[in-house]
Amino acid sequence: MSEIPTIKVENVTKTFHLTGETITALKDISFAICAGEFIVAAGPSGSGKSTLLHLLGALDVPDKGKIMVNGRDIAVMSESLRANFRRYEIGFVFQTFSLIPVLTVYENVEYALLLKGVPKGQRKRMVMETLTTVGLERYATRYPRQLSGGQQQRVAVCRAIAGQCTYILADEPTANLDAKNAMGLMEIMRQLNIERKVTFIISSHDPRVISKAERVIYLEDGALRDSTI
Ligand SMILES: Nc1ncnc2c1ncn2[C@@H]1O[C@H](COP(=O)(O)OP(=O)(O)OP(=O)(O)O)[C@@H](O)[C@H]1O
Numbered sequence: 001m002s003e004i005p006t007i008k009v010e011n012v013t014k015t016f017h018l019t020g021e022t023i024t025a026l027k028d029i030s031f032a033i034c035a036g037e038f039i040v041a042a043g044p045s046g047s048g049k050s051t052l053l054h055l056l057g058a059l060d061v062p063d064k065g066k067i068m069v070n071g072r073d074i075a076v077m078s079e080s081l082r083a084n085f086r087r088y089e090i091g092f093v094f095q096t097f098s099l100i101p102v103l104t105v106y107e108n109v110e111y112a113l114l115l116k117g118v119p120k121g122q123r124k125r126m127v128m129e130t131l132t133t134v135g136l137e138r139y140a141t142r143y144p145r146q147l148s149g150g151q152q153q154r155v156a157v158c159r160a161i162a163g164q165c166t167y168i169l170a171d172e173p174t175a176n177l178d179a180k181n182a183m184g185l186m187e188i189m190r191q192l193n194i195e196r197k198v199t200f201i202i203s204s205h206d207p208r209v210i211s212k213a214e215r216v217i218y219l220e221d222g223a224l225r226d227s228t229i
């Protein structure tokens with residue numbers, strides 16, 4: 001693991017405005033993440049985990065503070081630069097299986113590469129190599145509905161890593177899985193973290209998932225508790 005922080009969250013605050021109500025989802029939080037880390041963002045429901053992942057993934061912007069990624073503040077980037085950042089540098093895995101139902105497993109993983117303009121021959125190699133890594137090469141021609149939830153999440157991880165992004169944000173990826181599949185998914189993500197040096201930031205309130213973390217960032221009511229950096 002590199003000791004140089006590649007992601008620096010500095011004094012970030014995020015509020016949501018509803019009629020007659022302001023919700024502070026994140027309150028002045030600061031921490032750093034180094035390349036190659038395997039982090040779990042933990043905390044009770046409503047503590048701000050998803051909000052934090054959305055900000056780290058440039059899906060939303062903070063009200064205050066900076067989010068420096070490789071020296072650039074993604075909080076103040078133009079929308080087109082942010083779209084590029086999402087496409088080329090980040091992989092997302094969500095709680096509900098987010099595969100495209102009309103595409104096969106192969107096509108779902110290939111889609112991320114198509115968006116990046118990777119040539120066809122290279123795409124095929126990259127897709128099959130990634131599916132093999134998670135033990136799903138035999139399922140390439142199946143559709144998502146023909147897979148179990150655990151297998152679908154493995155495809156989602158494949159789609160996230162196929163494009164060789166720098167880091168993966170996974171928002172409660174094990175929430176809809178049974179214990180065995182949840183641990184299987186965690187092991188695959190950890191293996192990819194070690195072998196491919198992809199940085200993982202995973203949100204969860206499951207103690208078994210948290211126990212697999214290299215480092216845990218605890219959120220409580222939008223504030224950080226016990227962060228080691
Ligand atoms: N789009 C939104 N509009 C208004 N309030 C929101 C919005 N998104 C989140 N919130 C509020 O911000 C707070 C943090 O929500 P967030 O989704 O980040 O929590 P979480 O830790 O991911 O919870 P969970 O474990 O249930 O997924 C909550 O009080 C939530 O109601």
Ligand SMILES: [Mg+2]
Pocket residue numbers: 049050051171172
């Ligand atoms: Mg959430």
